[in-house]
Structures are given as C-alpha cells and as structure tokens.
Amino acid sequence: MARVHRDPQLQVAVQLTDVHLVMSRISRRAGRTARQRIRRLAGDVSRRREEVFSGLSVQVPAGSAVAVIPAETGVSSVEFLRLCAGSLLPDGGHVVVRDPVVAMLPKSGLLNETLTVRQNIYMAGIQLGMSPQDVASRLDWIVQFAGLERSLDAFTRKCPPRLRQRIAWTVTMATQARAFAIQRALVVADEAFREKCWDHLAGLRLEGVTFLVDDADSALTRFCDRGLLLRHDRLEWVDSVQHATRARIRTEEHASGEDEPEERWESDDGFAG
Secondary structure, eight states: OOEEEEEETOSSEEEEEEEEEEEEEEEEEEOHEEEHHHHOOOOOOOEEEEEEEEEEEEEEEOEEEEEEESSSSSOOHHHHHHHHHSSOOOOOEEESSSSSSEETTTOOOOOOSBBBHHHHHHHHHTTTTHHHHHHHHHHHHHHHTOOOTTTTTGGGGGGGGHHHHHHHHHHHHHHHOOOEEEOOSSSSSSSHHHHHHHHHHHHHTTTTEEEEOOOOOHHHHHSSEEEEEESSSEEEEOOOHHHHHHHHHHHHHHTOOOOOEEEEEEEETTOOO
16 A cells, blocks of 8 residues: 655665656636537646656655756656655555655645735745744744735735735745655745845755756756656656756757647546646
8 A cells, every 4th residue: 555654763864665646637628619619718628647756766855956957848846846746645555755845836725815814824834834822933034035014914815926926836835844845936926036046046956955846948957956747657857957958948948849639637625737
C-alpha cells in the first residue's frame, strides 16, 4: 500500500521509491458542430484514467536547490511537487521526507477574499502547518516583510493582486520550513519585493533549506544548483540547470505543434492542475 511519511533520521531530504500515480485527465470537448459547441458552453468534459508516473525513484539531497523540469509531453511538475509535499498520495510505492515539505503551488486557494488580511494570515498559516501561537509570534515579521502596515485590517478582496502575492509568499516563508516545493512562485510581485525575496532565499540556502522548484528558466538558472528531468517512468539528474531547461524548451516546442483539445489533470481530491 502506498505511503507518505516522515523519518527524521532520513539521510536525504526527500526519497521516492517505485512511485506510481494514476489520475483522471480532463479533456475539453473539441469539434465545430452545433452539438459540440453547446456541450462546450455547458462545461461538458470527458474524463479518462491515465498513469501519470510509473516506477519513479529518486533521492533529493538535503540543502539542495533542485530545478524540476518536465521533459516529456503530458508530464507536469505539479503532481511531482505535491507528492513530495504530501498533498497527493501515490497509488503505489513510498514517499519519505526528513522534514515536512511546504508547498507553494498555483490554485492552492491559500487566501480567501472575504476575510481581512489579518484573518488570512492566520488561516493561511494554519493551512501550512503553523499553530495560531506560531502565527502570532511571527505576525510582526510578516507585516514588516510584506509591507502590510496599512492593509492589515482591510478585506483581501480590496487588495491588488501583487499585494495578495506578497501575503501568500511571506506567510509561506514564515513557516520556517526546512524544505519547500514551489511552482511559479519562487519570487513574486513587483521588482522591489522580488529582490527582497531573492535576499531571503539566499539566506535560507545558507541555512541548508531544501528547495524543489519549477519556475521561469531565468529564475531556475539563477537559484538552482541541479536539474531534475521529470518523465513518466523515470527521473534524470542533470548537473547543468541550463541543460535541463533546454530539454524543457525542446519538449514544449514539440508539443506546441500538436492539435489536441485542452486537457488537464484532476486528482481524486478535486484539485485541477
């Protein structure tokens, strides 16, 4: 039976052993007939069960910053990162982590626009594994780092998108986790805040924090020290992050020529990636 568990004595940060994952692939209805157009307008989709990963095994060294690069058409880094963070359970094999892996992924629903910024800080912190006491002890740092002095008791729906990004990023970092799984959120918001993000991340690297990241190629090249090419049935280490990103570019160029209906994965918990 598949397992995801923590072993504080583990010599590496994350270990996957013969991991298998099966998920539902959602396909948007294609075609130009009136009937097919009506079905699309009605939100009608088809679902089929497919194997995402088959027999993946890898050990991620503690303290490393790894660029996770999808290297085959139809492979997404989100599922791999969620497996490492424990928010997605494998159908076979084992995932073992030394420390809890905190995920920062798209569509995570971390903020609720009907709550105030202060309330969201507490709610997001609790979702990410902090206790209310932990959040309270780190509230001043969160407010100062994200620049929330004038927005703390405002409703989140009134906050501009970049301010929401600052809130989510800063609360995630306030967890003080020893391992992070991040997609498209390594640095966020405006240029000044992005530089603050880089400085904070550099400090975490010096402290030996582990990162699994899929982001823009320029960010990966700047931040990561190794690449991990992600395929359906295997993982391949690449010492040069630039070489790893070039593998992704070739894959995306090949995939762009295919004429297929819009597709995405859906896990059993309803998460669509």
